[in-house]
Amino acid sequence: MSEVATNSEPNANAVKIPVLEREKLILQGRSYGWITERICGVIENRQPLLWWILFIPSALIALIGVVGGLTYLVSTGVGVWGNTNRVMWGWPIVNFVFWIGIGHAGTLISAILFLTRQNWRTSINRAAEAMTIFAVMCAGIFPAFHVGRVWMAWFLAPIPNANAIWQNFKSPLLWDVFAVSTYFTVSLIFWFLGMVPDLATIRDRCKPGLRKFAYGIACLGWRGGNRQWSHYEMAYLLLAALSTPLVLSVHSVVSFDFATSVVPGWHTTIFPPYFVAGAIFGGFAMVLTIMIPARFIYGLQDMITMKHIDNMAKIILLTGTIVGYAYLMELFIAFYSGAKYESAAFLYRLSGPYWWAYLAMMSCNVLSPQIFWFKKCRENLWVVMAVAMCVNIGMWFERFVIIVTTLARMWLPGDWKTYSPSAVDVLTFVGTIGMFLALFLLFLRFLPCINIAEVKWTLLESDPHDEDKIDHPDDGVVTIPAYQYELQEGSKDAAEDAASKGNSKTADA
């Protein structure tokens, strides 16, 4: 070090430029080995008791609610749900839009943040994508099974048939079928492709046996060669480019289900951007809801840092405000249009029989995220978790307000009638929550929940010129250390953790 200082002597008296150090994405100077060890450890070690405590009830609820509920539904009729001839779409479609909204954050994080070179995404993208896949699966259940004759649902597919009836391409519902299925397919491929190098890592760490064989199949013979990396990166880039418009299109298309109708309260042009913002909003809230506990359970604080949480909180603040703007703009346009039916529809949201749902939506979605203007609040995980839960609830109510309140008060007062869900409605929704959790827990158990390969790219060592920088520091600058919330907290735990595993490499940095 002293040698280096001598070399830079001539500039010693020059004015030094203050430079803010980049926040570290991986804390404690963790090494490649530590990262691999820690992430693979989630899969290879015994699952903590909490995993079982969560998994068994989730799986049971999924079994009863989804498998049982749907069997009952299909054998008996859609009438077991609460839908009526007035409110033809009730909870099922509310739940569909809710889940599909949640499925937005994953691909947004993976694709758009990838294209914009936001390296912080690497710690959370895998889990967020998994969440997307599972949320879309939960979402798909509802429109598929809410139809009266699910055994005829194949009519929605453009299959050439003898009676030469084609689909109605004017129907937003058909667009929905294509949009959601495309989104699901691309997201699944994107997720899987990103996982291939990591699966190979796990394969390599396995003892020979069934496990190794399975991971071997799954990793498609990945050897880590340069050609493979080159192809992989190109494929990943292309898929990211393909996914990006899908993120925006899926929820726009979902919003068309409402926006293209003639129903007062649905027929508004603001719906597509408002729905997309809402979906990202709700999606990030769900990522937080799941990741905050997961990073504690598996000790991933050094990879999923407070910076990630802070960033996500900021996105929630932004999208929440956009959503709030949309809510107010809807009200303003309803008033400004002078159209009686339109203004009445919105007044019934405010003061009609479902005013409490509107109140829940407004307070949860618009007011609660405003707390994130304060850094202290973004740093307090309890607050973040509370707001994320609020947003989850608020976004569900947003869909409830849009669908149920509107349909219960349409054009002719003679047909007005409110709606209540049935027990089977509730059971099926709870079932999908169970299914979502169970699938996510299985994901944690069997697949690498953080992108091992990519997260390493964010380490200084990944920079080919890293050592040069150490050897030849820039004398013209004064480096101001980044604000690293976690440096004090957690370091002790992490060190002890590492020590207990007898991994001496951790101390290298």
Added chain:
Amino acid sequence: MKRVLNHPQPPKEGDAVTTWRSVGEKEGSQSFRNDLDREFPNGDTLNEEEQELSRRSFTKLMGASSALAGLTLASCRRPESYIVPYKKAPEWVIPGKPLFYASTMPRVGGAVPLLVTTVEGRPRKLEPATDHPDASGTDALVQASILDLYSPSRSQDILKDGKVSDQAALLEGLKSLDLSKTALVFGSDDFPTRNRLAKELAGKGATLVSYEALTGEGLSAGVSTVVDFSKASRILSLDADFLGADPIGNSREFSKGRMGGDSEYNAEIVADKMSRLYQVETQFSITGGMADHRLRVAPSRVAMVAAEIASALGASVPASGLDDDDKAALFPGGSAAEFDQWVSECAKDLKEAASKTLVIVGSRQPKAVHQIAAAINAVLKSQAVRTVSTDLGQYGTMADLGAKVASGAVENIVFLTPSDPAYDFDGFEALAEKAKAIVHLGIRTNFTAWAANWHVPARHFLESWGDARSASGVLSLIQPMIFMPYEAVSELELLVVLNGGDFAQGDFSPAMGEVKKTFAALSGKAGDVAWREGLKNGFAADTAYADVAAPAGPIEVPKSTAPGTDNIEVVFSTDASVLDGRFIDNAWLQEAPDPVTKLTWDNAAQVSPLTAKALGIYDQVIALEPKGKFAFSDPFKRAAEAHIGEGEHAKAPFITVSIGDREITVPVLIAFGHADFAITIPLGYGQASDDGRKSAIALDADQPVVGHVGLNSGFNAYPLRSSDTPYFATGAKIGLTGNSYKVALTQEHNSMYGRALAREVSTNSLEGKGDFKEQVKEVKKQGLDAHAPVNISLYDPKGGIWSKDDAKKKSHISDDVHQWGMAIDLNTCTGCNACLVACQAENNIPIVGKDQVAMGREMHWIRMDRYFSAMETEVHGGHSSDTPTPDWVQQNPEMVPQPVACVQCEMAPCETVCPVNATVHTEEGLNSMAYNRCIGTRYCANNCPYKARRFNFFDYNKRNPLIKGNLYKGPLGKKKVGEAPHLQHNPNVTVRMRGVMEKCTYCVQRLEGAKIKQKQQQKQKTLAAGLPSTAVGVDRAVDLRVPTNSVKVACQEACPTAAISFGNLLDRESKIVKAKGNQLDSIARMFDSEEEWNNFKVEGSGRNYDLLNYVNTRPRTSYLARVKNPNPKMPDSAFLGQATINTH
């Protein structure tokens, strides 16, 4: 699923069947039966109720064909559920082709002439006969009466002391009755052959009585009035619901009067020619809804008000006894002056119309009111009413019977009345105690049936011979259409037996001979030719009642003390669904909403809002929507809403009503326009319950009086009613219970919320709105339509993106032969539900049960919306002011019904959103539904602004929705096996399975039938000319077009007031074009040049408007605004006819 063709029962001994398959069968030996069981598992072993009758097996079982077909083993296979041709076809029957027969439905106040549609031997639909002198429409009760024929709870076996017996034993039992000690209790309808046979029996010493629970005494027995609305321009109705539950006169003629005499829309209504209706009544009736001026009075005050009007007209009637306080009480917030003005101006108006005045009285009002009305009619020399003599004078009353039974002069009673005396007559116990033998003839095993020694299942009128008098007395014939395989006997057959005859032997019922005899006597035409002609027409001409002088007698106006919170007056009303209780087991009627309260499956008491407030029950009933609970208060002006929770949460509070020591518990609803300090309780409900409810008779499972339909339906109000106060009672007290009862209402919001939906104009000049003509001109501009810009579409209306040649582009609605359209005239629509039930009968619409209705899942293709509207503030120059209107205006709103079915939008929002193309537009302008293609996304229904689509949430057609929780049991639920109602189904209409959407199709099966018939005629013409079909040119518009006004849809055909017009918009002569014009863009596009179009287009009535025109759906069904014709001098005239005209 395979259907089992059940082998017919082996003939009983003594039956006139002469073929057997074996000796074993002839002898009916056990070994033969064992063989048979082995050969036909599930076949012969099931009895009739357990068999799921297929159409084929049923028709085979039935009538002559089964005798002809014989019992050949060759035909005994297990067929699939395919339609199989007859081996030997019954004469005339072509599968799928209906046959029509004239018949008549008997009822009090005039039998209803009918045309019965039968398909393969099954009567399926009742249509009004058109060529009968008393031809009118049919109401909901008539339409639904066909369901009783197939009712699974119909009585099927002869019962002796509650045990199944047979005809032979019955014959013996009847023969043993001593006629001189026997009383016969008939219904109150006029039935000439019955009258004649009864007279013969009376000659042998029998006592004759007529009894129906809810038929009043009228002027006097044997004297009736016949009214002719065509001769009436001013009508004063004293508590007469003549368009509804108390039919008097011909509704079609009344509606013609409301149209200014021209019901064909040849010209706009002329205000001066319009009739005017003054209605004095307690609870809102549909007649009251049609009235121009309506006075709300407690029932006991009707006579007094009548006396006031009569004395104002100079008729010699005693003083009314109303003092100024009484008068002021009728106008809350006003004074006696308003009442006096009401009476004097009404009287003046009647006087002016002189002989064109008609005063009619509800049949249930006391004799005095009938006398007063007769006096007014006499003073004004009314041409519109005749007093006639009927044969009903020979029947005594139940009071007479009671006396004779008590004295021992009568020992045996034969109940032939359609009412149920054990349930609805409070002196029945005394009769039953004394009587030695009671015989009951009835279609249901009701309370009287179980109380009787003998119960004889009655034949439905569709399976018996008979005759009846229509309203003006025309002899109308009843002929059988079917013979259900029950041990049933018709009334006439029973009388023949009592008269020494025998039950039917051989082919013909002895009743036919008797009817034929009466026909010959009354029509003066004997012989088979005249008889056949009579059967074909269904009536005998020139057989109307003869006039008779009105019986004179002193008039006594009954006095009553002023009603108040301690002296509530109770009206025992006839229910629109169950009548006096006899239709309790009719599912269509139970599910049809009450025309005024919109309540289904139950009865509930009704009180006015002011009374509810005075009694302290208002807060329990009215829970307004949470106004202003959050941020904004509701800025809309709205009429008071009776809000009792919505959907499955709707609950009406229980009250107790007591008169002396009689007390019942009923749920209560707020009824707008109800008289203050009076309560209306519909009768006929609460016949059986198994849920422990109060004020209903507990179900006796061994002696069931109802099937699944009537179980747990409503509350029994008969215990509150005594034969001294049969129609209303005074001095009742109302108590609170704190409990509530789940009610199923089809409409829960009663106001239009400032939307010009059911539009209305007034013949009075309105400040800022001009005179009647001006108002009619502006009908299309009412409400938001005054401000909304012209609807334009951005898309090429011809839509032909594939053709570059503009001329070749075609609209998707391009048929140049037929373009269907409908107009509903709110001016004549009374909201009576006839269309709703007719539609149900025509289109195989299932019922869904109370719980499903409460949720909002009823399946009716026509939703009968009904709005109340009262001016809350005064309007000056078309703008509302801050001055509130007096209470008596606000408490007496107008009632406007509006039937809403699919309006067949040309630019249908439902069509664009269906992902699988299951709902598409036809070239003839129908919005059609392909059930097979529908997967049930329900998006179409969400996007329908009229909410006219209905979804099959369950297999309503397959699973019985009336068994509690059955729908929710899925495949484990009970099927409707063995229940006959599906025999009523229309074979030309698909029975929808669960999971598909359905809605009004404009009766597309009828349209297609008419088109096919038209095409066949062309073919026959060609054949007749001896030419090959290619040799004859076809002028599409002439040869293929269905003749003008010849095809009718079910709702239109049933409508008693001809409010529905339907037809081809391309036919300039059709009624529909005259009503609504044909200026639709879709039709204009069919013309090549502007000039051609200008020559073709017809403007139609100015009253025509599109519902929700703002949405630009371009509906094919439009509405014609209602016209109120208030007397400008009446105190309330400034507040009438303005339901929508001031909305912006």
